Amino acid sequence: MLPTTLQNHLETILKARIAEVRPISGGDIHRAFRLTATDGREWFVKTNNTAQAPTMFKTEAQGLALLGASQVIRTPKILGQGCTDDGHAYLLLEYIAPGYKNRLFWENFGRALSNLHGNTSAQFGFAHNNFIGSLPQSNTRHPSWEAFYAEERLWPQMLLACEKGYFDKNSETQLDHLCRKIAWLCPKESPALTHGDLWSGNFICDTSGQAVLIDPAAAFTHREMDLAMSRLFGGFDAAFYNAYEESWPLESGFEKRMEVYQLYYLLVHVNLFGGGYVEQVRGILKRWG
Numbered sequence: 001m002l003p004t005t006l007q008n009h010l011e012t013i014l015k016a017r018i019a020e021v022r023p024i025s026g027g028d029i030h031r032a033f034r035l036t037a038t039d040g041r042e043w044f045v046k047t048n049n050t051a052q053a054p055t056m057f058k059t060e061a062q063g064l065a066l067l068g069a070s071q072v073i074r075t076p077k078i079l080g081q082g083c084t085d086d087g088h089a090y091l092l093l094e095y096i097a098p099g100y101k102n103r104l105f106w107e108n109f110g111r112a113l114s115n116l117h118g119n120t121s122a123q124f125g126f127a128h129n130n131f132i133g134s135l136p137q138s139n140t141r142h143p144s145w146e147a148f149y150a151e152e153r154l155w156p157q158m159l160l161a162c163e164k165g166y167f168d169k170n171s172e173t174q175l176d177h178l179c180r181k182i183a184w185l186c187p188k189e190s191p192a193l194t195h196g197d198l199w200s201g202n203f204i205c206d207t208s209g210q211a212v213l214i215d216p217a218a219a220f221t222h223r224e225m226d227l228a229m230s231r232l233f234g235g236f237d238a239a240f241y242n243a244y245e246e247s248w249p250l251e252s253g254f255e256k257r258m259e260v261y262q263l264y265y266l267l268v269h270v271n272l273f274g275g276g277y278v279e280q281v282r283g284i285l286k287r288w289g
Helices: 004-014 051-068 105-117 146-161 169-180 224-230 238-249 254-273 277-287
Strands: 018-024 030-037 042-048 079-085 090-093 129-130 135-137 190-195 203-205 211-213 219-221
Touching: 004 018, 004 042, 004 079, 004 090, 030 238, 042 051, 051 079, 051 090, 105 190, 105 211, 105 238, 129 254, 135 146, 135 254, 146 169, 146 219, 146 254, 169 277, 224 254, 254 277
Parallel strands: none
Antiparallel strands: 018 030, 030 042, 042 090, 079 090, 129 135, 190 219, 203 211
């Protein structure tokens, strides 16, 4: 259940008496709860007492705020973020009741994502580093996509995976060859504001039938990263991709180069969950390295 010190702290912030605390399942890293006050108001909180949890919640809040500021897609309102004196870090958000996907859900979602990607920056990267899952994600700015993707995404994950014994020098050589090709493999586009970890577990449908983005790993990257990630574990409804393409067409060849973007997310999964994803990584390196 919710630690007593944290509940008392949240009641002070909310100026409310919490009458009910219900665990919410689904997360791999943090514990999450739905809070209900005596007057019926509800909130969502996630908490953890690991050393890096305060920084994780801080950067998650910053990512949600950035995505929400675009005003093209909903994100939960941020109500508080911090840590109790006894080490319980937390992120307090509005509670968004789940709804049902109406017939326009995927179409609206696809258009909203293309509009989100229309937010740009002078360089690839972000003002601060953040996390993807529980792994640190470097966002040092670069003027080119090929430099950013290689140095801030692919190599940190590959080197970590090598330290864990999943890959060898041959894999590093293949990755080096792939990185030299990124400049002509990926279309030349301006940096796009991306969610950064866009799979089916990181959005919800609210009661109005609209998509709400959660758990971002936000940065200004290549817009095709979000689309590639969304296709990695089963994909979204075809109406999502059709609406996105109608709003902002992709350059031809995405179906082939998609796995170049997916390589990053697969390396992340190797480092988070173990060797079950190693063969997928090796296959991409063999084809492109």
